[in-house]
Amino acid sequence: MKGMxxxxxxxxxVFLAQFAIGGGLLLLYFERLAQQGKERxxxxxxxxxxxxxxLISFVVGALTGVAMWFTTIQVGARTIGLMIDQFHWLWATEWIAFSVEVAAGYAFVRVGRQLDDRGRIRLLALYATASWFSLFxxxxxxxxxxxxxxxxDGGGVWAGFFNPSFWPSLIFRTAVAMALAALAACVVINTLAMDRERRAALIRRASRFALPMALMPLLALWYLAVIPEDSRSWLLGGSMAMTMFVGIAAGASLLIGAYxxxxLVVKRLYISGATATLLLALAFxxxxxxxFVREGAxxxxxxxxxxxxxSLTPAEVAHLxxxxxxxxxxxxxxxxxxYPSPQLVHGAKVMRALCDACHTMHGANGLVELTRTWTDDQLRQNVAKLQRTKSFMPPFAGNAADVEALVQLLRWERDGGPAVWRAQAPxxxxxxxxARWLDEAGTTQVEVRR
Structure with a gap:
């Protein structure tokens, strides 16, 4: 499945990007400690x-960043095109911030040891600021x-940018970035050639960067409060898969935050490299x-x-x-x-146009397995009333002949794709x-309200 x-x-x-952002803030903090003589x-x-x-965030992050653009334009070209069309100047600003981040980072690696204190702190501050504004x-x-x-409602670019979930999402991601940086720091500290007491002192300093995790439950509740009601209902029990992933994210974060x-902060325990690595894996x-939850919502x-x-607009659904x-x-x-008949060819084209972005025919999220036990009439009705069959599905963007062609294709695939297909013209x-079922369902999305 392409979406996977x-x-x-x-x-x-995302994991590497947040690590880079938190890492910049953490390094600026440690550089200040060094220059103030508070940590030798x-x-x-x-x-x-x-x-x-x-090495990790710049190189691997750059590779995955390019891969993200490549895969997105293959699967969701219209979505990414719309985002660029609406926010091209803001996205260009983000690219400038990212370019400054990369330039400052490589400059510090090359000449950081040769700079005086003022030069080091300024270069690290530039890196940290640019990386956080890239997130912004x-x-x-x-x-x-x-x-x-x-x-x-026609509010324009800035109304879309400073949207209801902007601030809870930004603060939450900043807290996550700081926690990731702290965990990665504990791994790195354990590799330094110094005695345990000196490493413990550095770990105590780094662990303070995980303190914003205490705010994450409140930030998560804020985020849930501002997202659409139907999305919130899926996360809180309406979709078991979504609820399960909410539980995984919350449970893993709770374990990391508690430790x-x-x-580390209250009990001032020492953490080994192995334990820190396990916590970092849990954070991943x-x-x-x-x-998964953010995308699914x-x-x-x-x-x-x-x-x-x-990749269809509501108006296009009505037209199709x-x-x-x-x-x-x-x-x-x-x-x-x-395909042994023109109708099955038609059905395959319908599947490609309307279903292919999220579904396969067999396998992951496979249509054949999802519909295997349905009767023919049940399948026809469920597809025709798709947004009512499953509220997180879009309305079916086709006519009665399209529905029937898709139904026959699914039945043919279910039966193993025989060379001769028994179905006659509908x-x-x-x-x-x-057609009556399509009319009853309408062309608009059903809003879930409690």
């Missing part, structure tokens, strides 16, 4: 940590996808679950109220109900010869019934 590729690359990229080994830690930061700008664009707010705050799991949209997950989903599709199927009564 984007998800996998995106989770790794702080400078050695800064120079060692920055090498790791650049990209956060506004991404949070707009779920909570466009007054943008939908960091109670164990929390990040993965959190990103937008369904059935990629931009709420503007663009559905199959009249013309058919494949009326203007000029592209042949790669494997058209395997009778008019069947098409009329499907």
């Amino acid at each position: 590729v984007i998800g996998g690359v995106g989770i790794l990229h 080994d702080a400078r050695a830690f800064v120079d060692g940590y920055f090498q790791i930061l650049v 700008w990209i956060n506004g664009i991404l949070s707009w996808q779920l909570t466009p707010g007054r943008y939908l 960091a705050i109670v164990g 799991g929390a990040t993965a679950a959190g990103e 937008r369904k059935p949209y990629t931009v709420r109220g503007v663009l559905y997950s199959n 109900r009249q013309t058919g989903a494949t009326a203007t599709d000029p592209y042949p199927l790669r494997d058209e010869s395997r 009778d008019q009564a069947t098409l009329d019934q499907i």
